Amino acid sequence: MSASLDKNTALRGYEIMKTIREFETRIAAEYAAGTVPGMTHLYIGQEAVAAGICVHLSNADSTASTHRGHGHCIAKGCEIGPMALELFRKEGGICKGKGGSMHIADVSKGMLGANAIVGGSAPLACGAALTAKTLGTQNVSVAFMGDGAANQGTVFESMNLAVVLKLPVIFVVENNGYGEHTGVDYHVGSKDICSRSAAFGMPAKKIDGTDFFAVSAAMAEAAALARAGGGPTTLECCAKRWHGHYEGDPQAYRAKSELEELRRDADPLIIFRSKVSAAGDVSVAELDSLDAKITQQISDAVDVALRAPQPAPAELLTDVYASY
Amino acid sequence: MPVKSFREAINEALRQEMERDSNVILIGEDIAGGHGGIEGGIGSTGSMFGALKGLYDQFGASRVIDTPISESAIVGAAAGAALTGLRPVAELMFMDFFGVCFDQIYNQAAKFRYMFGGNCSVPMVVRGAVGAGYGSAAQHAQALWPIFSHVPGLKVVLPSNPYDAKGLLIQAIRDDDPVMFLEHKVLYNEKGEVPDEPYSIPFGEANVTRSGEDVTVVAFGRMVGFANDVADKLRQEISVEVIDPRTTSPLDMEMIIESVEHTGRLLVVDEANPLCGMCSEVISNVAIESIGALKVAPEKLSAPHTPVPAAPNLEELYIPSRDRIESSIRKLMVS
Structure with missing residues (x-):
């Protein structure tokens, strides 16, 4: 285990990763069964990124997320029950069933929303960082984005603004191999993404995004720099997604063997387990019992959500304005 | 009653709201002006039409925030700041430039409250100059209020005189929803009676x-x-x-x-x-x-x-x- 990380933080990281894995696996099954309305984009394979980043954040810190946002929401502390209700567009959902998979948010937890516009997170996270800087709170914000978003102008504008105003923001680029159905080798013109960030004048690192400890160590450094007034950092975290761009994506653009290799060699949960058991810090029994607790929790939450009523028709017209 | 120009009314509204509430900040291109230029030049622009003159000198760089020419970053950052506790007043200079950042306005700021089930508010203002009459042609002179009015979640304000400009801008800053505040550029020099004290005019009252x-x-x-x-x-x-x-x-x-x-x-x-x-x-x-x-x-x-x-x-x-x-x-x- 990393010397800088205590056992409780590591276990928290594992709990986040396992919760994401269980949640997404169940949602995939439900989607296939036809119970989930709309589009859904799953995060399996990238769990170590959300966990490694968010173990260094409190509710006072902000994150802005992506269309593939369930993992970030779980890692930032959104409650599973209301999240499940939201996925099924039910009453009591975290957004009253009006946001759905791509807009899950809990501002009270510093989760400024999954975001269905690619590149949407970067300027919002700059805004949260601007609040922290203006009010002198030492809070930080994180903009999660994919490799596809890394080509958006909003991201370039935001990175430059963050450097110019020295904003306490961390740009977390999750390079998951594909921007929708197009490989990163095609759609990113430079040799990598983080070198572009470096060109804007900020520290930037490329990290193995399947290794919780590697992500966590990089984030610890980036967050400390930001909290101390040192400005932004970019972390390019490489972790391929296991599922399609959306559920139901036939994935004709990648070899079937790729998924087998990912499951065998790049499973963030297996990598975590092997690292901690080699270090002897956490017992297998401890992790197994955490697994069982999480599996039950997800199962219960989804069962409740499946049975829950739809939002009341009157909800159509509420929450457009604070006043009008 | 004192007579002031439309431009002075805008300036007074911003100044008085910034004095009243330290969470009110201004953000935009050249709203101070002069950063990176000669010594003593900072604050010399005070926004392209001069409506923000003196605010940098009074409130400093932490509240009158000059930015690069990056409208998406400006308006998106204003939305993120509004979600997290500030009351930003973003400036787009010429409102026509909304074209490069409309996503931040209509997909982001305008929709958060509904998408998030009412669990947030987005108290921000986007100011900008609108309207024809100066020979500035197709990309600097448009009347954009119908486009903005089409978007649920936005409020759209179009003052016709200095008195209304001050009262409506104060209301816009105090409002908990995103407000598009449209200043007709031909009106900036128009004069009218404007009380010295702060006052607000409610929205939706003709x-x-x-x-x-x-x-x-x-x-x-x-x-x-x-x-x-x-x-x-x-x-x-x-x-x-x-x-x-x-x-x-x-x-x-x-x-x-x-x-x-x-x-x-x-x-x-x-x-x-x-x-x-x-x-x-x-x-x-x-x-x-x-x-x-x-x-x-x-x-x-x-x-x-x-x-x-x-x-x-x-x-x-x-x-x-x-x-x-x-x-x-x-x-x-x-x-």
Whole structure:
């Protein structure tokens, strides 16, 4: 285990990763069964990124997320029950069933929303960082984005603004191999993404995004720099997604063997387990019992959500304005 | 009462709100100006039309935040800041530049509250100059309020005089929803009575600028002054009531319908393009709610369905004129 990380933080990281894995696996099954309305984009394979980043954040810190946002929401502390209700567009959902998979948010937890516009997170996270800087709170914000978003102008504008105003923001680029159905080798013109960030004048690192400890160590450094007034950092975290761009994506653009290799060699949960058991810090029994607790929790939450009523028709017209 | 320009009214509203609430910040390009230039130059611009002069000197760089020319970053950061506790007033300089950052306005700021089930508010203002009349042509002179008014979640404000500019801007800053605040660039030098003390004007409450019996003229923005001039000119022969809605979203249809039920004749004047615009909106609402009150078919006077031309003679043809307002009123009386 990393010397800088205590056992409780590591276990928290594992709990986040396992919760994401269980949640997404169940949602995939439900989607296939036809119970989930709309589009859904799953995060399996990238769990170590959300966990490694968010173990260094409190509710006072902000994150802005992506269309593939369930993992970030779980890692930032959104409650599973209301999240499940939201996925099924039910009453009591975290957004009253009006946001759905791509807009899950809990501002009270510093989760400024999954975001269905690619590149949407970067300027919002700059805004949260601007609040922290203006009010002198030492809070930080994180903009999660994919490799596809890394080509958006909003991201370039935001990175430059963050450097110019020295904003306490961390740009977390999750390079998951594909921007929708197009490989990163095609759609990113430079040799990598983080070198572009470096060109804007900020520290930037490329990290193995399947290794919780590697992500966590990089984030610890980036967050400390930001909290101390040192400005932004970019972390390019490489972790391929296991599922399609959306559920139901036939994935004709990648070899079937790729998924087998990912499951065998790049499973963030297996990598975590092997690292901690080699270090002897956490017992297998401890992790197994955490697994069982999480599996039950997800199962219960989804069962409740499946049975829950739809939002009341009157909800159509509420929450457009604070006043009008 | 002290007389001030529209520009001074804007400045005073911002200054007084910033003095009252330390969470109010300004963000935009050259709202201070001079960073990276000669010593002592910072703050020398005070926004392209000079409406923010002196605010940098009073509040400093932490609250009057100059940015690169990056409208998406400016407005997106304002939205993120609004979600997390500030009350940002972003400036787009010329509102036409919304084209490069509309995502931040209509997909982000305007939708958060609904998408998040009411569990947030987005108290931000986006200010910018609108309107034709300066020969600045198609990309710097548009009348954009109908586009913004189409978006649920946005409030859209279009002051026609200095008094309203101050009161409506103070209301916009105190409001908990995202507000598009549109300043007609031809009005910046217009003068009027403006009280020194802070005051706010509620949104969705139209203003009767001239009372009359024969014709109701609903006018937007700069057209309010034109309509007032025509009403004054015709006073001896036709009694014209002029209504300034002041905000296009919310739109005070109640007052308009009440007036039309009294006069039985309606003219709507707007500098914006005609399709799906405010003229159509007002006339359709009157037709639905009160068609029986109309003695004659309503008249609509707007810009043509073209971009804003650069040549002065064409631009003059583009903008509804006092003469055309008068002709339309006379047509209503003859019919």
